[in-house]
Amino acid sequence: MKTGPLYTRRQVLKKGVMLGTSLLSAPLIVKAETLGLNGRVGPNSRINMGFIGTGSKMMSSIWVADNKKVQPLYVCDVQPRNLKWAQDFMIEQDYPDVIPTQDFEDVVNDTSVDAVLICTPDHWHAAISLVAMRNGQDVYVEKPMTLTIAEGQAMVKAEKRYGSIVQVGSQQRSNDAFRKAAEIVRNGWIGEIKEVYADLGAFPDPVLKPAEPIPEGFNYDKWLGPAPYEVYFEDRVDPYLNGGWRRFWDYGSRKNGDWGAHHFDIIQWALGRDFTGPTLFIPKGYEGEKHMTYVYDDGVKVIKNHPEMKGHMIRFIGTEGEVLVSRGGKLKSTPKELASRPLNPSELHLYRSGNHLQNWLDCIETRKRPICDTVIGHRTGTICQLAGIAERLGRPIRWDPEAEQILDDPAAARWQDRPRRAGYELPA
Known part of the structure; x- marks a missing residue:
């Protein structure tokens, strides 16, 4: 198992806690800002990630959960069958403690989440991305980035304002x-x-x-x-x-x-x-x-x-x-x-990128511009x-x-x- 027991968010926001006199032996998974990185992920940190919209499109992206840089924390979908598929996938990848939820707010409002991967239908892309950026999270959002021109303008402003690393799935x-x-x-x-x-x-x-x-x-x-x-x-x-x-x-x-x-x-x-x-x-x-x-x-x-x-x-x-x-x-x-x-x-x-998701992960660490940011x-x-x-x-x-x-x-x-x-x- 890749992590120790994960208790409810209200009990524990970090993986690795004291319970009575027992210290969990799991590796400590904390948000990057706790390590003095000003809210950003450093080269030796794992990226605490939420997966939002776990339908068919997520099937080509969820593999990133097994990347050594990633620590999955949540899977999220409003359809129970999609949520179960994603949870079963995480269990197969030896992440039995990932939290399933139907509410994306649970993911984007959790201060222990560093980044989110959004594969919802198009009309939800902007709203979820904007809240995630506002809460200091980096974002991978499927293409097209938005449903309307006004949403795109809001996304560009938010990326600039909050300094998030946003990769559009083109x-x-x-x-x-x-x-x-x-x-x-x-x-x-x-x-x-x-x-x-x-x-x-x-x-x-x-x-x-x-x-x-x-x-x-x-x-x-x-x-x-x-x-x-x-x-x-x-x-x-x-x-x-x-x-x-x-x-x-x-x-x-x-x-x-x-x-x-x-x-x-x-x-x-x-x-x-x-x-x-x-x-x-x-x-x-x-x-x-x-x-x-x-x-x-x-x-x-x-x-x-x-x-x-x-x-x-x-x-x-x-x-x-x-x-x-x-x-x-x-x-x-x-x-x-x-x-x-x-x-x-x-x-x-x-710009040379051999792997779109890997490029996003690398840029989360380096804070460099990914190959397809919000402006593009x-x-x-x-x-x-x-x-x-x-x-x-x-x-x-x-x-x-x-x-x-x-x-x-x-x-x-x-x-x-x-x-x-x-x-x-x-x-x-």
Whole structure:
């Protein structure tokens, strides 16, 4: 067993306590500030971590619990079946004392927690992250970082104010093929970029169904959280990657936020636009537009779901060649030799991260900027959200990336934020 007995939080906030005359023999697990580290984790400390949202997406991230730098303290989910799965996983990894809870507040308000890993549906990302940062915790939050532009702005301010290390789960930045593709573009090997194609796929429209009984123990009201109250049926909350809650605008940005948060992010990186964004979003079907398109101020066009992807996820087209990239390490270029050509020392080398979660852990220790912080996550998220606004309104959206404001369309500008249900206001 990797830790000694863990008593209730109200009894003991640290692992390793005196009980009567007996001293627990477990290693002492304390928050970094107790060690004189000013609230930050040092190189010889373990990171006390909470895992929030233990559904299907957490399955690809929960392995970090077995990292020697990590001490799991909590697993959290509003669905009992998800919570049991996560607790069983922790037991299998020899962490039988991890606390299961349905309330994320138990995790973010516990002063012994150093960091949280958030894998909830998109509409909960910002609120949980903001409270965690306010309480001095570091945050890994799944992509897209937020559901609205206003939430993204709040996240950027909070990261700066509280000094938290925030990593957004756009893990393609930590992939060699995507980084090399971005470096080929950034170093001008294929000339001036004219167009970029991104394959996002498409969701079917959600189908509203009659109300079904809420499963026993499932806190459905809290699952909805800030979203409007709607009747429960299983497909509304289903985590299925090709459907379920991802099809509903109330909880996500459909494919714009699903695959767009990955591919738009790489496009931003490759074009050197991490701190700005496009200026025009044109929805599919507007005045005969065949594909959703967004445009940067220099005329570069990004086209969603273009049919000529040549078997890849992203295709950069330049005046002197092109580069195509996909998951699975697929990288192809014209001229062919560019894909395998090494960078010269004098050329631009982008941030190198071989593992997205490990990069976050390393930065928690060093307090250096992770590969995908809130500024980057917010700018990518803004593209996802503006594309969705244009799609839903059926008209072009003009955007000022400096002022972060929709232009010349007051009705559309109201969509930069969304109303939140009473009791689920965005934390300050």
